[in-house]
Amino acid sequence: MSRTLLTYAEIRHHQLRQVSFEAVSAAAHIVQDQDQIVTCLFYGSAEDPAEVERYAKELFAHGTKRLYTIAHTDLETYHAEAYFQAFHHVVTTVQPHVILLGHTALGRDLGPRLASAFQAGQLSDVTDIQQQGEHIICTRPLYAGKAVEKRTIQGSPTRPAIITIRPNNIPLQPVQDTTPSRDVVALPYTPPTLRSIVREVVRKTSGKLDLSEAKIIVSGGRGVKSAEGFQPLEELASVLQGAVGASRGACDAGYCDYGLQIGQTGKVVTPEIYIACGISGAIQHLAGMSSSRVIIAINKDPEAPIFKIADYGIVGDLFEVVPLLTAAFRDLLQKQQA
Amino acid sequence: MDIWVLLKQTFDTEEKITLVNGNIDDTGVKYIVNPYDEYAVEEAIRIVERQGGKVTVLSIGPEKTGEALRTALAMGADEAVLITDDRIPQDEWAIVHVLTAYLTGHKPDLILGGNFSVDHGAGQVAIRLAHQLDIPHVGSITKLDITADGKAVVQRDAEGDIEIIETAIPALFTAQQGLNEPRYPTLPGIMKAKKKPFRQLTLDDIPSFSWDDFAARTSRLELSLPPARQAGILLKGDMHEQALDLVRRLHEDAKVI
Numbered sequence: 001m002s003r004t005l006l007t008y009a010e011i012r013h014h015q016l017r018q019v020s021f022e023a024v025s026a027a028a029h030i031v032q033d034q035d036q037i038v039t040c041l042f043y044g045s046a047e048d049p050a051e052v053e054r055y056a057k058e059l060f061a062h063g064t065k066r067l068y069t070i071a072h073t074d075l076e077t078y079h080a081e082a083y084f085q086a087f088h089h090v091v092t093t094v095q096p097h098v099i100l101l102g103h104t105a106l107g108r109d110l111g112p113r114l115a116s117a118f119q120a121g122q123l124s125d126v127t128d129i130q131q132q133g134e135h136i137i138c139t140r141p142l143y144a145g146k147a148v149e150k151r152t153i154q155g156s157p158t159r160p161a162i163i164t165i166r167p168n169n170i171p172l173q174p175v176q177d178t179t180p181s182r183d184v185v186a187l188p189y190t191p192p193t194l195r196s197i198v199r200e201v202v203r204k205t206s207g208k209l210d211l212s213e214a215k216i217i218v219s220g221g222r223g224v225k226s227a228e229g230f231q232p233l234e235e236l237a238s239v240l241q242g243a244v245g246a247s248r249g250a251c252d253a254g255y256c257d258y259g260l261q262i263g264q265t266g267k268v269v270t271p272e273i274y275i276a277c278g279i280s281g282a283i284q285h286l287a288g289m290s291s292s293r294v295i296i297a298i299n300k301d302p303e304a305p306i307f308k309i310a311d312y313g314i315v316g317d318l319f320e321v322v323p324l325l326t327a328a329f330r331d332l333l334q335k336q337q338a
Numbered sequence: 339m340d341i342w343v344l345l346k347q348t349f350d351t352e353e354k355i356t357l358v359n360g361n362i363d364d365t366g367v368k369y370i371v372n373p374y375d376e377y378a379v380e381e382a383i384r385i386v387e388r389q390g391g392k393v394t395v396l397s398i399g400p401e402k403t404g405e406a407l408r409t410a411l412a413m414g415a416d417e418a419v420l421i422t423d424d425r426i427p428q429d430e431w432a433i434v435h436v437l438t439a440y441l442t443g444h445k446p447d448l449i450l451g452g453n454f455s456v457d458h459g460a461g462q463v464a465i466r467l468a469h470q471l472d473i474p475h476v477g478s479i480t481k482l483d484i485t486a487d488g489k490a491v492v493q494r495d496a497e498g499d500i501e502i503i504e505t506a507i508p509a510l511f512t513a514q515q516g517l518n519e520p521r522y523p524t525l526p527g528i529m530k531a532k533k534k535p536f537r538q539l540t541l542d543d544i545p546s547f548s549w550d551d552f553a554a555r556t557s558r559l560e561l562s563l564p565p566a567r568q569a570g571i572l573l574k575g576d577m578h579e580q581a582l583d584l585v586r587r588l589h590e591d592a593k594v595i
Contacts, residue, residue: 105496112461115431151556194380196476196505197504199491200403284352294592307572312570313573315572327581
């Protein structure tokens, strides 16, 4: 029996998100025999055809065999009902056994509605995926990573298994050099009667990486002392092309937006490098960042719990250390470029 | 306004997790109202304080969950319903099947819940319920206004961007941090809560509940703890040397830059 594995390709700031390629790789992880990996992509009708062409190329290179597209003004930005309508149509057309989306703002919102519509199961925020016989086995964190569970799910063409994957966790399959068969299928869209309208999208993040996808995170805690105190962290992050995060302490103190909060409340992140500046390391914060590959702690207090889990620790004043680090990284990166 | 709030009781976020015989040990663990659900309770109470109505908190969970519901009543919710039944599996489809059956026949104007629970963290139940009840939803909101013509205008946090969305009512919303600052229960509030209606039910008490198609769609195979992280190297020297040393180690030893 051959199955269709459907992934969703998400566009953000005129790029396909990394997690969309990870979704294709996750499908490749469980692919068997004659299974086919296909992807769907939605965009506004004003989208530049050259950009869509580029998206298609990138997806084919990562392992997608066929791309389904839906273009409509309703789909220009995320709209829960419009995107549901489009996705529902793809699912009934393609009849996939499995649907893979990123566990992003979009995937979190769309996945459960789709699952409900198809009376299907869903596993959310998955960090690993395997096929064992008839079953798909997914690993996912509990308590923001303080524990880990493996759950099993089965899908069928009428009741697909829905899986949202956590960014930065599924390793990418090597990019293929094959001449892609340009198999792009445009599907129609029937506008539903919308019960809600998106009046406005206030872009506060243009160009900035989302924390969940950042490879390097520079994070500040109470030790940052004020909103202005984040400035040296911003500079370090910018040199490293990373993102700035924060502890609950810093957010509660009003130094920064709750959108930056990392922890069991807030975001869970798994970057390559996590630099904790002036963060003591409360359990609920550690839950949100302990799976980072390399953890660096900078804190005045040598007894701070963060040092117990950090790979490298510097006992010192972050306002002295962080600018020195920024300079040292800048030197290294310039040498590498030269 | 008839407002329903979906509430879950969770471990305090400062709790460590330990396993006994492959299960999570809750000996001596402090329980709280799931922090995101607390924002939902607070928001519901504020709406009723402004324009009248009733707030009912609804939960599925073991008997102990009653404590969390009492907390919500002490904050100012009017009624509580707890569905306790060992036959309900830990699976979002099944849980929503029960909630849908229970809410059939009720006509909520608003349903509020948390963005996700800090234990299982899937964030599925509320949005699935909106679909089953055929009402619109907006997830992860940081502001909620009810307009004079009976619509809701909300701000949704989409990974840092803010979407301003207007939606018809009835609707379901899930709360994100920043929506409000939840109040603490006062002593008079706690006293009053003891007299407020509190219903505890099993599946047998829900007339619309059907065993057809109730089966869990997912099941747990294994539960484990992540490998513990070890303390690494504390760097030495003056700050300038330490900074250079760190960058060198990241480049040469860890090879992450």
